[in-house]
Amino acid sequence: MxxxxxxxxxxxxxxxxxxxxxxxxxxxxxxxxxxxxxxxxxxxxxxxxxxxxxxxxxxxxxxxxxxxxxxxxxxxxxxxxxxxxxxxxxxxxxxxxxxxxxxxxxxxxxxxxxxxxxxxxLTALRTAANSALAAKYLAPEGSTTMAVIGNGAQSDFQCLAFKDMLGITEIRAYDIDHGASIRLARNLASSGLNVTICKTPEDAIEGAEIITTVTADKRYATILTDNMVGSGVHINAIGGDCPGKTELHKDILLRSDIFVEFPEQTRIEGELQQLDADHPVTELWQVYAGNAEGRTGKDQITLFDSVGFAIxxxxxxxxxxxxxxxxxxxxxxxxxxxxxxxxxxxxxxxxxxxxxxxxxx
Amino acid sequence: MxxxxxxxxxxxxxxxxxxxxxxxxxxxxxxxxxxxxxxxxxxxxxxxxxxxxxxxxxxxxxxxxxxxxxxxxxxxxxxxxxxxxxxxxxxxxxxxxxxxxxxxxxxxxxxxxxxxxxxxxLTALRTAANSALAAKYLAPEGSTTMAVIGNGAQSDFQCLAFKDMLGITEIRAYDIDHGASIRLARNLASSGLNVTICKTPEDAIEGAEIITTVTADKRYATILTDNMVGSGVHINAIGGDCPGKTELHKDILLRSDIFVEFPEQTRIEGELQQLDADHPVTELWQVYAGNAEGRTGKDQITLFDSVGFAIxxxxxxxxxxxxxxxxxxxxxxxxxxxxxxxxxxxxxxxxxxxxxxxxxx
Incomplete structure (x- = not known):
């Protein structure tokens, strides 16, 4: 001026x-x-x-x-x-x-x-937007049902982003705190999503093409065990996002094709910290750019090991x-x-x- | 709440x-x-x-x-x-x-x-406070005259801090832009400091126990050459504070005892970037803590190679x-x-x- x-x-x-x-x-x-x-x-x-x-x-x-x-x-x-x-x-x-x-x-x-x-x-919104963006490339075509394990502050945004961008209509919600699931269902009451509150994680993932895990404990936890996850699903793993904090059993990771934002960061903070430092992963940007494949088949388990990246x-x-x-x-x-x-x-x-x-x- | x-x-x-x-x-x-x-x-x-x-x-x-x-x-x-x-x-x-x-x-x-x-x-104030703090440990006892080479935004604060904390009464100001020196003198008119505007750097350092260099060009410059600096002074070098930006001729550094904030940073950003990576320096906190000596003699040239540190x-x-x-x-x-x-x-x-x-x- x-x-x-x-x-x-x-x-x-x-x-x-x-x-x-x-x-x-x-x-x-x-x-x-x-x-x-x-x-x-x-x-x-x-x-x-x-x-x-x-x-x-x-x-x-x-x-x-x-x-x-x-x-x-x-x-x-x-x-x-x-x-x-x-x-x-x-x-x-x-x-x-x-x-x-x-x-x-x-x-x-x-x-x-x-x-x-x-x-x-804004972070809550961008995290959900980022998950849905990755799922557009990785989730089974025509997915309608998403399991949401962990029904805290991030879960509402995940549900709404997947409804808008993926066409999800059914939410199967589970939380160790039943009140959290009730809160989620109440907030989504007029969203157009059908929300079913489930009593166990096993119940929640029944029939789901997409499994979103978004729990908040700062420790190694096993929200999903290997025998719970069938073929053909997309796992949207949000909660494992710092050293010492994971949600998935290692055996699930070994059966999955793993997609990440920035490998250098995900190997320290993500589910990936459970695997060897040279375990193969695909960078999401390469998928978006058409340089790498996303979902390649019906039986493939795709896993977005989300940690949140500066970009x-x-x-x-x-x-x-x-x-x-x-x-x-x-x-x-x-x-x-x-x-x-x-x-x-x-x-x-x-x-x-x-x-x-x-x-x- | x-x-x-x-x-x-x-x-x-x-x-x-x-x-x-x-x-x-x-x-x-x-x-x-x-x-x-x-x-x-x-x-x-x-x-x-x-x-x-x-x-x-x-x-x-x-x-x-x-x-x-x-x-x-x-x-x-x-x-x-x-x-x-x-x-x-x-x-x-x-x-x-x-x-x-x-x-x-x-x-x-x-x-x-x-x-x-x-x-x-706040940074302008803390930079000057930090310089005066270091000078309390490093400048010749009873210093009354400070040369200030570079009369931009930081120089006023340097003069006032050195007046208050060191007892400086005489400022000898030099800048390639004469208007900058006039500005400085005008701002200090009612401070109690006597400000002399000098025509050359040589003139400015005449009789000064403390030499403050605080120029702003982003390049290697030589504000002080070796023959200009006599024994026994304290040099307060503010302006050399990023890679490629220095103010002092290397030979002055070699004759000085160099004091720094955080060596890992100063070797990259300070006057020190001109010297070998293992050139001996003293950390200021060690001097403040009594673990290392500050000024040890009348003829010693002390140099605070200031770059500004997070602490x-x-x-x-x-x-x-x-x-x-x-x-x-x-x-x-x-x-x-x-x-x-x-x-x-x-x-x-x-x-x-x-x-x-x-x-x-």
């Missing part, structure tokens, strides 16, 4: 568009949850198709006994994005979210952020950034110092008091 | 204290720039004294032809902090800041952020976080989703529309 008059108010250069939780919900509602996720899937696919143009790094973690905080940066050379995300399984006991997040998108030509947004809701968040940030001019659901955050003379940062501090406003904001 | 009634407004759990640029200036003015920097230096020294309790990583960069964006995370096992910072030398031509930044402090026990703040101004930002975030209850200069940002039932994120989105507010915020 060229401005030759002395102006003690922050200029437009100082402001970064900010999407609060409240505004994220407005943005989602403005197009609808399912359309929003379909839009996200489109941006994710677009970015996976230019996989090689991204700077890819494993996430950067800070560990504590209670959980982990991670930064997930990536860049395509023109735009930089990162997500801050935590994983604290015990948080629910305190009335806090297990996973919260926020993210930033920046213009690499100037280094200035162009979007700061909540990503707790998915980058795509989600892009999607939200691009929709804001239409929806207007954002605020302007006074985040960047913008002195009249860029060399005169101290002068800005010095003269800011000239308003005489030395009181609390 | 326990709340058994249905409440569609964000609860206190959803809010993160946010310090805007405007509020950062209010916080600084509430105690004064010099006191603020002295406070920062105290927190930095405190954190350097518990150096071994920190998880230390080199910064994580994303490069573009125009500059770099970096994330600088660190953690002491209980608290996590990171800074986002860019470096774009050409930004000034566009009326933008060369360096801007923001940062986050989080509680590792829950993963929830406890502070989100602008760090453009300094961590300390700065702690300092701001701790002052907010007193000053009240912050806002509350609706950054964290806080559904009544943490498992029910979709239910929160679903029911948020019950207000009927489907219009732009």
């Amino acid at each position: 060229t401005n030759n008059t002395i102006n003690l108010s922050p200029s437009d250069l100082a402001f970064v568009p900010f999407v609060s939780v409240d505004n994220m919900m407005r943005n989602v509602r403005s197009v609808g949850v399912e359309t929003f996720m379909r839009g996200l899937a489109g941006y994710i696919e677009e970015d996976f198709l230019r996989w090689e143009s991204f700077d890819k790094k494993p996430r950067i973690p800070a560990h504590a006994p209670e959980g982990v905080v991670e930064l997930m940066p990536t860049s395509d050379g023109k735009t930089f994005g990162f997500k801050y995300v935590n994983g604290h399984p015990g948080n629910m006991r305190e009335g806090l979210q297990t996973v919260t997040g926020f993210g930033v998108l920046s213009d690499l030509a100037t280094g200035y952020p162009v979007l700061f947004t909540e990503m707790t809701i 998915e968040d980058f795509a989600a940030l892009r999607y939200v950034h691009d929709m804001l001019p239409q929806t207007g659901h954002f605020e302007k955050l006074d985040l960047l110092a913008d002195p009249d003379d860029p060399r005169d940062l101290y002068g800005m501090v010095l003269r800011s008091g000239a308003n005489g406003d030395n009181q609390a904001a | 326990t709340n058994n009634t249905i409440n569609l407004s964000p609860s206190d759990l959803a809010f993160v204290p946010f310090v805007s640029v405007d509020n950062m200036m209010r916080n600084v003015r509430s105690v004064g720039v010099e006191t603020f920097m002295r406070g920062l230096a105290g927190y930095i020294e405190e954190d350097f004294l518990r150096w071994e309790s920190f998880d230390k990583k080199p910064r994580i960069p994303a490069h573009a032809p125009e500059g770099v964006v970096e994330l600088m995370p660190t953690s002491d096992g209980k608290t996590f902090g990171f800074k986002y910072v860019n470096g774009h030398p050409g930004n000034m031509r566009e009326g933008l800041q060369t360096v801007t930044g923001f940062g986050v402090l989080s509680d590792l026990a829950t993963g929830y952020p406890v502070l989100f703040t602008e760090m453009t101004i 300094e930002d961590f300390a700065a975030l702690r300092y701001v976080h701790d002052m907010l209850p007193q000053t009240g200069h912050f806002e509350k940002l609706d950054l964290l989703a806080d559904p009544d039932d943490p498992r029910d994120l979709y239910g929160m989105v679903l029911r948020s529309g019950a207000n009927g507010d489907n219009q732009a915020a």
Whole structure:
């Protein structure tokens, strides 16, 4: 902004568009949850198709006994994005979210952020969109029934994304906490999905072409054992997503064709941590690009070992950034110092008091 | 917050204290720039004294032809902090800041952020506080004169910190752009410092016990050549802080005892990149802890090869976080989703529309 008059108010250069939780919900509602996720899937696919143009790094973690905080940066050379995300399984006991997040998108030509947004809701949406996108390439054609094992915060979004993008009509829900399944069924009551609450995991996977596992315990668990999984299904494994946390018995993995986002990260964090470091896997972007095969036969078990990768968040940030001019659901955050003379940062501090406003904001 | 009634407004759990640029200036003015920097230096020294309790990583960069964006995370096992910072030398031509930044402090026990703040101004303050802290251990006793070569945005803060913490009374200022020196002198007019604007670098270092170099070009430059630097001085080298950017002739380095923050980072980013990978250096925290010697004699040239390290930002975030209850200069940002039932994120989105507010915020 060229401005030759002395102006003690922050200029437009100082402001970064900010999407609060409240505004994220407005943005989602403005197009609808399912359309929003379909839009996200489109941006994710677009970015996976230019996989090689991204700077890819494993996430950067800070560990504590209670959980982990991670930064997930990536860049395509023109735009930089990162997500801050935590994983604290015990948080629910305190009335806090297990996973919260926020993210930033920046213009690499100037280094200035162009979007700061909540990503707790956005991550839930992009995770489901990403699962459904992978399933479009991997699930049996004409799938109508999905088992959902683990009925926590992520499960609703999975159901809705698979309904919209795969044509799923029947949900078979199981959780060790029956109340969680009731909550899920209630939220989906007017979605058009038929939800059957099941008493056992075995019951849940009965007749399902797609099995989604999305439990939250931070430990090695065996949600699915080998004899439970028949041929021809697609397993959408969301819950095994950090070291020491898996959901599937190793023998299922050995019978499956395994598809992953970024092998370097999945071998550390995913179900894959149970297998040898050189166990063959297929990168999803290669499938999307037509360089590798997805589902090849009726009896094949396909497994998406999902851990969540930075490029998915980058795509989600892009999607939200691009929709804001239409929806207007954002605020302007006074985040960047913008002195009249860029060399005169101290002068800005010095003269800011000239308003005489030395009181609390 | 326990709340058994249905409440569609964000609860206190959803809010993160946010310090805007405007509020950062209010916080600084509430105690004064010099006191603020002295406070920062105290927190930095405190954190350097518990150096071994920190998880230390080199910064994580994303490069573009125009500059770099970096994330600088660190953690002491209980608290996590990171800074986002860019470096774009050409930004000034566009009326933008060369360096801007923001940062986050989080509680590792829950993963929830406890502070989100602008760090453009804060970084300028902590950089000068950090320089003055090092100089307290390294500069000749009784120093009164400082040469300041490079009179951009950082130079004001350097002068004020050295005045307050070292007792500097005379500033000898030089910049290739005479206007920059005039700007500096004008800003310091009522500071109590005597500022002499010099026509050459040689002139500026005349009689100075401390030489501060703080230029901004992103290239190998030689601000100081070997014959310019006499014995017994302390060199506070700020400007050489990324690969390919240095300010001092190699021969000066070879005559100096070199002090650094984190050798692994300084060898890549600092003046040190000009020397062999095993050139001996002293870590500043060892000097502060009394494990290594600082200045040992009158003729010694001490050199602080400053690049800026994550622990300094961590300390700065702690300092701001701790002052907010007193000053009240912050806002509350609706950054964290806080559904009544943490498992029910979709239910929160679903029911948020019950207000009927489907219009732009």
